[in-house]
Amino acid sequence: MEQRHLGHTGLRVSRIGLGTLTWGRDTDEHDAAELLKAFWEAGGTLVDTADVYGDGAAEYLLGRLTEGLVPRADLVIATKAGSVPDPDRRFNGSRGHLLAALDAxxxxLGTDHVDLWQVHAYDGNTPLEETLHALDLAVSSGRARxxxxxxxxxxxxxKAATWQLAAHGPRARLASTQMEYSLLQRGVEREVLPAALDLGVGLLPSSPLGRGVLTGKYRSGTPSDSRGASDHLGPFVAPYLDxxxxxxxxxxxTAADGLAATPLQVALAWVRDRPGVVAPVVGARNAGQLAAALSVETLSLPDEICQALDDVSAPVHRYPDQDWSTL
Structure with missing residues (x-):
């Protein structure tokens, strides 16, 4: 699998990432092992998780599997911290919480470091400098690369990326930002993606298949074995069924039919090759789904197909994005 640099850093990652959102909850150890082994054998390196996935079970599973199934050195392990299961405070970006979460x-994970450590969300109740200082300490201590x-x-x-570049002292520049991005959700193109491109921050799209909807599985209804039919993930899929x-x-x-490909391949290839994108993170539930996603490695969309998909999915951006000097 092709490798790409993560932002303006020396870190190289596979251009498709493996997500672990369902590990330890909907995906058991046997299925997780099959997913990780297939991903590794295909040349995949980037595995994305978080401390809150499965209440920690996703990280624990990944740690067990890197003990004997897949060499730890062959993976780029990315995890996140900052989300908390507290209805009064959904995010905690304080230095104390973040560093304690990293240690946990x-x-x-059964490792002395993670390759990429990410703040899961912005915490408006904590000074941004404090949150970023936690990143600096994690990198300077070697716990995060x-x-x-x-x-x-x-x-x-x-603001965060500029602070890290401009402030005095040893600072950990931001290598990446992870955001939802697909043909069904192009909101990052308004401000996030231009900022990332300008500041050398690589974009890791989550839900690149529109929460599964872009595979076409919901065209005739909601399959009983799909995420859309589950009690806890149904509300996550529902907004994309309009x-x-x-x-x-x-x-x-239609594009897939013309290319003798699948809708999954077309949708994933489109987002994978967008400017600024480093690696879409795919959350497959089983080895079959992962194999379908990995098959996109050999597919590049023709320019006319990309333009047609751009047109049909184009978000409405007017002021202040529109160039008013031409009006």
Missing amino acids: SLQR YAGVSNFCGWQLA DAAGRIVEAVT
Whole structure:
């Protein structure tokens, strides 16, 4: 699998990442082992997890599997900290919480460092400098090799990345930002992606298949074994089952038919090759789904197909994005 640099850093990662959101909850150890082994054998390196996935079970599973199944040195392990199961405070970006969470993640993962440590979300109740100082300490102590953020809007990402580049002393520049990005969700193109491109921050798209909708599996209803039919993930999929999404899915299906490909391959290839994108993170539930995603390695979309998909899925951006000097 092709490797790409993560932002303006020396870290190289596979251009498809493996997500572990369902590990320890919907994906048991046997299935997780099959996924990780298949991903590794295909040349995949980037494995993305978080301390809250499965209440820590995803990290624990990944740690067990790197003990004997897949060499730890062959993987780029990325995890996150900052989300908390507290209805009164969903995110905690304080230095104390983040560093304690990192230590707990390392213990579950069974390793002395993670390759990429990400702040899971912006915490408006903690000074940003304090949150970023936790990243600096993690990198300077060797517990994390690189640092990034997740779910930061445009101004938050720009402020954080600029601070890390401009402040005095040893600072950990932001290598990445992880955001939802697909043909069904192009909101990052408004401010996040331009900021990332300008500041040398690599984009790791989550839900690159539109929460599974872009595979076409929901065209005739909701399959009983799909995420959309589950009690805890149904609400996650539901926003992408409207008429507007349906028109985009039909366009993807038409393109796939013309290319003798699948809708999954077309949708994933589109986001993988967008400017600024380093590696879409795919959350496959089983080896079959992962194999389908990995098969996109040999597919490059023709320019006219990309343009047609761009047109049918284009978000409406007007002021202040529109160039008013031409009006």
